[in-house]
Amino acid sequence: MKKHLFNFFAVVATALTVMVLGEVLLRVKHNDQMSYPVEMWRYAKQLKTLVTDPKLGHVHIPNSLAELQNVSISINSLGMRGPEPPVSDPENLRILLLGSSITLGWGVAEGKILRALLQEQLGGKTEVLNAGVGNYNAERYVTLYSKRLQKLDPDIIIVHYFVNDAEILPPPAGNWFMRNSQMALMLWQAMVNLTVGRDDLKGLEAHYREVYAESSEGRKRMHTALLELDQLAQASGARVILAMMPDIHNLSPYPFGFVHKHMRGFAEHLDWTFVDLLEGFKDVEDPHTLFAIPGDPHPNARGHAIMANVLAPVLERMIASKIDK
Numbered sequence: 001m002k003k004h005l006f007n008f009f010a011v012v013a014t015a016l017t018v019m020v021l022g023e024v025l026l027r028v029k030h031n032d033q034m035s036y037p038v039e040m041w042r043y044a045k046q047l048k049t050l051v052t053d054p055k056l057g058h059v060h061i062p063n064s065l066a067e068l069q070n071v072s073i074s075i076n077s078l079g080m081r082g083p084e085p086p087v088s089d090p091e092n093l094r095i096l097l098l099g100s101s102i103t104l105g106w107g108v109a110e111g112k113i114l115r116a117l118l119q120e121q122l123g124g125k126t127e128v129l130n131a132g133v134g135n136y137n138a139e140r141y142v143t144l145y146s147k148r149l150q151k152l153d154p155d156i157i158i159v160h161y162f163v164n165d166a167e168i169l170p171p172p173a174g175n176w177f178m179r180n181s182q183m184a185l186m187l188w189q190a191m192v193n194l195t196v197g198r199d200d201l202k203g204l205e206a207h208y209r210e211v212y213a214e215s216s217e218g219r220k221r222m223h224t225a226l227l228e229l230d231q232l233a234q235a236s237g238a239r240v241i242l243a244m245m246p247d248i249h250n251l252s253p254y255p256f257g258f259v260h261k262h263m264r265g266f267a268e269h270l271d272w273t274f275v276d277l278l279e280g281f282k283d284v285e286d287p288h289t290l291f292a293i294p295g296d297p298h299p300n301a302r303g304h305a306i307m308a309n310v311l312a313p314v315l316e317r318m319i320a321s322k323i324d325k
Contacts, residue, residue: 040134156319159242
């Protein structure tokens with residue numbers, strides 16, 4: 001009996017030692033901030049906080065700051081990346097970006113993200129604000145606007161739409177180990193890579209065809225959210241642009257044109273301006289040159305410059321028409 005107990009505790013002690021040693025080694029290895037899964041994990045721990053509203057899930061921690069993927073991300077008092085919004089001036093025209101981590105500018109320095117580039121190109125009496133939050137879908141960023149950001153009273157709202165914005169996101173969960181252990185995170189990531197695959201574009205295309213099928217609950221909820229935004233925009237007099245962001249894994253031939261077509265039709269139904277950002281990316285020969293870091297398909301500074309160059313002329317025309325009125 002004593003021998004069995006000794007063996008049991010020896011196994012437990014060995015396992016704990018291996019886990020602790022593995023955790024230490026992983027944290028040392030990932031200290032260079034070049035592991036995309038780990039940096040996203042750190043983002044959730046350092047810049048996000050859970051909320052009780054199931055349609056939001058989480059928001060940014062106001063007045064927080066973190067260095068993630070070797071880029072400083074500063075969150076202002078309203079929970080948005082970037083400087084504090086200036087005091088409202090009726091002479092200024094305010095543009096609000098809604099979206100997820102691409103809109104946030106994940107992996108890109110503040111001065112080179114879409115918000116800053118549009119601000120620089122539009123200049124004058126234009127304010128561009130960034131309400132992008134990582135791991136958001138259409139339902140979440142519309143809820144963020146309706147519950148927390150309407151007071152900004154934007155003149156133009158840009159829905160920076162990505163192909164996965166119609167997916168249903170589960171409520172934030174995860175056990176203690178997933179929230180606090182890099183080893184648990186990497187084991188989970190390895191399991192996902194084995195079961196789903198990292199670059200299975202055919203599987204991804206099939207997945208999105210299900211997401212955008214007429215009977216899809218995710219598509220219905222996305223439509224409902226954007227219809228709500230349309231009502232809010234009409235009530236405030238704001239104009240809306242739906243800027244369709246492509247998945248940059250494979251730009252030619254591009255596998256998700258059916259999503260762009262669907263969103264164009266829906267935007268036109270709402271009488272929104274539709275901008276297909278894919279037009280700016282079609283001449284990129286190697287999409288991997290647009291990745292924030294190897295393995296992270298968020299667009300880098302070059303990708304944000306492409307987005308800004310496509311959007312800026314549309315905004316200039318829209319601003320001119322508002323001024324003329």
